[in-house]
Amino acid sequence: MTDSLSARIELLGLQLPPPSQPIANYVNQVGTQNRLYISGQIPLVDGKPAFIGRLGEAISEEEGVKAAELAALGLLAQLSDALGDDLSKLGRILRLGVFIATTPDFQRQGAVANGASNLLVNALGEKGRHVRTAVGVCSLPSGVAVEVDAIFELLP
Template sequence: MTRSISGRVAELGLALEAAAAPAANYVSCVQEGNLLYISGQISRKDGKAAFLGRLGDQVSDADGVEAARLSALGVLSQIAAATGDRLDRVARVVRLGVFVASTPDFNRQSAIANGASDLMVEVFGDAGRHARSAVGVASLPQGVAVEVEAVVALAQA
């Protein structure tokens, strides 16, 4: 297995964008002890918000899964920035919080969140298996369909 996060992502036919800067008065990630807390990452493509709208309305389930995957790539970009792009620094993905902008009657948030969860397992193997919440919300920043936050346990440097 490749020793860098970006290398492992490339093996999957994907690419990491530069870690997004915070959009307001917060930081993108905070390390406390061996835990790395990553602020919510929205779905971005080529540096711009992607997959705008709500599930159950303008956004299809397939596009929602892809939006979750893109949001998870943003999380991976933050992890790479915090660890010097070292795959071996990630002991475990502890938790994902997945927020899905959806209509009141939409009830497949967990299926959409699998886009993010599956990517974590593809990148980190068993260490990518995590606890998760998938929550439907009325709207998200910049009008995106999905936002993902994470808690990651780091191995000793």
């Protein structure tokens, strides 16, 4: 398997988007010691928020999975920006946080979060396996259905 993240993404029939830019007073990534923290990423299509609405209301579970995949692609774009597309510097994903805008009765957050988890494992192999939190919330930035953040382990 190649150490080029963009090549791995292309093998999945996908393309890394350009890394998004912060929309408020924060930075997209912070590296310290052997960790890289990446801020929450939302699903974007052509740089615009996609999948607007809540699961259990305007967004179906299948659409939620797609939203999670798109948000995970945003994470990988940030990772590529930080590492220069070189996965030999990546130890693994340590933690994935998945936030899902839902109605109070929606209970399949884990299934939606699998969209992000599956994409990351498919793209990164064993380096993509992670611990995860999937949380239902009442709303997210720009009204999107899903937001993901992550902590990565970096190799010296």
